[in-house]
Amino acid sequence: MQLGFCLPFAGSWATPDNQVTVARRAEELGYSSLWVAQRLVYPVEPRNDYPSALGQPWPAPFEQVVDPIVTLAHVAGATERIRLGTATLIAAYVPPVVLAKQLATLDLVCDGRLDVGLSVGWSQDEYEACGLPFKERGARLDEYLRCLQALWGDDPVEFSGRFYSVPRSLFRPKPRQRPRPPILVGGYAGATVRRAATLGDGYLGGNVPLARVVPLVEELRAAAAAAGRDPGSFRIVCRGAVRLFDEPLEGDDRRPLWGSLDQVEADVARYRDAGLDELFFELNFDPTIGSVDADAKASMATALHLLEALAPT
Numbered sequence: 001m002q003l004g005f006c007l008p009f010a011g012s013w014a015t016p017d018n019q020v021t022v023a024r025r026a027e028e029l030g031y032s033s034l035w036v037a038q039r040l041v042y043p044v045e046p047r048n049d050y051p052s053a054l055g056q057p058w059p060a061p062f063e064q065v066v067d068p069i070v071t072l073a074h075v076a077g078a079t080e081r082i083r084l085g086t087a088t089l090i091a092a093y094v095p096p097v098v099l100a101k102q103l104a105t106l107d108l109v110c111d112g113r114l115d116v117g118l119s120v121g122w123s124q125d126e127y128e129a130c131g132l133p134f135k136e137r138g139a140r141l142d143e144y145l146r147c148l149q150a151l152w153g154d155d156p157v158e159f160s161g162r163f164y165s166v167p168r169s170l171f172r173p174k175p176r177q178r179p180r181p182p183i184l185v186g187g188y189a190g191a192t193v194r195r196a197a198t199l200g201d202g203y204l205g206g207n208v209p210l211a212r213v214v215p216l217v218e219e220l221r222a223a224a225a226a227a228g229r230d231p232g233s234f235r236i237v238c239r240g241a242v243r244l245f246d247e248p249l250e251g252d253d254r255r256p257l258w259g260s261l262d263q264v265e266a267d268v269a270r271y272r273d274a275g276l277d278e279l280f281f282e283l284n285f286d287p288t289i290g291s292v293d294a295d296a297k298a299s300m301a302t303a304l305h306l307l308e309a310l311a312p313t
Contacts, residue, residue, distance in 0.1 A: 034075065043058065061286075
């Protein structure tokens with residue numbers, strides 16, 4: 001199992017200098033990838049659309065989030081080997097021809113190190129802010145993925161669908177990676193497995209509970225095989241939100257990757273044994289690190305400590 005690390009993208013510690021520091025250190029230590037997430041707005045009175053918020057305010061780290069594509073372009077110039085990924089972009093927020101151009105250029109900038117994580121999203125507020133209907137977003141993403149593949153394919157490009165169309169055109173430059181940068185499809189709904197297996201190159205999970213990983217891996221590999229794909233080359237990547245405590249946490253309901261360093265290290269081994277291809281560590285979702293009121297120096301100290309402690313061997 002490969003290990004990745006999230007760049008500072010939320011709150012006070014998400015500065016250009018801190019992003020480069022984390023990126024370079026992760027590359028030095030042998031991590032396979034760096035990741036960023038996307039949030040556009042922080043609703044003052046959110047609808048009941050956050051998966052676990054039940055109408056309460058969104059998590060504090062969502063209050064201030066930098067742009068993911070700009071961030072990856074920034075660290076691309078400061079690194080040489082480590083892969084750069086989006087976890088995830090909400091594809092529909094911009095037309096496919098715009099995102100295809102941005103990501104193709106980014107893949108050239110980073111010399112073919114880009115992994116593209118895309119999902120449907122869950123925020124009605126952000127869809128409204130982008131002038132998009134919230135309904136049929138799954139069908140919209142299915143067509144979006146086909147349109148991206150057409151745009152990154154051979155010229156001339158042409159596409160016609162319910163939601164998107166591209167007149168017969170030349171689309172250049174193409175991405176460095178051919179036929180395209182790997183597309184990892186994220187999401188929580190059952191349709192995500194089918195979408196990832198038929199329209200993507202892998203799956204990108206959120207904080208998947210350990211008990212769910214083994215059956216999820218089996219389900220994804222079976223869906224890939226049913227779609228005529230090689231299950232062994234179908235990538236399964238998951239985010240792991242880490243929260244470090246000075247003392248071990250007690251109780252059977254302890255959340256994986258929360259606890260003492262020894263507990264976190266043991267959980268990493270359990271994710272590896274469950275069959276993931278890659279696990280990337282996420283600190284931005286910890287409000288003591290990723291909020292606007294957090295101590296940025298302390299956040300960086302924690303991140304650099306964990307980078308060292310959890311580094312691939």
